[in-house]
Amino acid sequence: MKAKTKNRIWLRPVVQLFFFVLIALIAVNHTLVEEGGGITFLSGASLHALCPFGGVVTIYQYATTGAFVQKIHESSFILMILGFILAVLFGPVFCGWVCPFGTIQEWTSKLGKKLFKRKFNRFVPRKVDVVLRYLRYGVLAWVLYMTAITGKLVFADVDPYFALFNFWTSEVAIAGLVVLGVTLVAALFVERPWCKYACPYGAVLGLTNLFRVFKIKRNEPTCIACNKCSNRCPMNIPVSQQKVVRDHQCISCLECTSEAVCPVPATVDFVVGGK
Ligand code: SF4
Ligand code: SF4
Structure with a gap:
């Protein structure tokens, strides 16, 4: 979901x-x-x-x-x-x-x-x-x-x-x-x-962040490795290198999931589940 x-x-x-x-x-x-x-x-x-x-x-x-x-x-x-x-x-x-x-x-x-x-x-x-x-x-x-x-x-x-x-x-x-x-x-x-x-x-x-229900998930196949999500993260989390963000410093600002940041739609999502 x-x-x-x-x-x-x-x-x-x-x-x-x-x-x-x-x-x-x-x-x-x-x-x-x-x-x-x-x-x-x-x-x-x-x-x-x-x-x-x-x-x-x-x-x-x-x-x-x-x-x-x-x-x-x-x-x-x-x-x-x-x-x-x-x-x-x-x-x-x-x-x-x-x-x-x-x-x-x-x-x-x-x-x-x-x-x-x-x-x-x-x-x-x-x-x-x-x-x-x-x-x-x-x-x-x-x-x-x-x-x-x-x-x-x-x-x-x-x-x-x-x-x-x-x-x-x-x-x-x-x-x-x-x-x-x-x-x-x-x-x-x-x-x-x-x-x-x-x-x-x-x-x-x-x-x-280690076990939350809704997770920040990056869809590897569509990612173009532009690094914009990592650069935008206020907590310096390298989102572009992670499949699911489990960093203990994530503040759930959701900036990285915005289409205003990631140029490829549906590439960083806020979803239930994710491994
Ligand atoms: S939600 Fe915010 S703090 Fe967490 S990884 Fe994305 S940009 Fe960084
Ligand atoms: S902003 Fe989107 S396309 Fe660019 S590295 Fe991050 S997930 Fe990949």
Whole structure:
């Protein structure tokens, strides 16, 4: 079975913009409500309550004590389950279509592409890049361990996503602002540097690429080896050399499956199955 994914190259930016504006409005409203203004019926919608990764970090605490980690709500748990079901079906669509921090890195990278042209996204030597891409599993292990032994949301202090939508409040730690600044500068040189090298939630969702239901499949007999799909991939996955993309870094952006990228129709598809 094929999913109708062609010509949706315009759709992803629209969806990304929608979620970016939505999260920004919720974050601003949360501050306004705390100061006595804003839209009160949305007051409970803090960034922590809307973060699916909050559900992941609280699993240990919930299993051992029946309580959530400080500042985490049931909503994070529900969003975590929803995100995981979507990822098992379609891959990490949360990363490619929803996450506002992935979106702002892509926006920053547009400037980097203008500045560095063909050199953009090719600054990190291949051998270093391959190793660095496993760093996010180290970050994940550190976050889970530290959260389990402290019972606190330790990641919030270094989380650039939290810093981005709270930089105007006193809740943000300096470390978070530093990580945010470093990431945005790095995004001028590398596409989605945080996603590739450091994001612990991307590390969790990325594992679903190994067994997801809908897969990115390249039809070898019709492929003309033009390499356009590989060049377009924001995560530098060599799509043109793979029959089925099972790379743990795929963010299911579906750019490679678009007819606006691959010149041969029905050559890269988003399909159920595939060996
Ligand atoms: S392989 Fe395709 S869907 Fe996956 S990240 Fe690359 S371009 Fe996006
Ligand atoms: S863009 Fe299409 S034709 Fe070109 S290498 Fe990729 S799959 Fe093959």
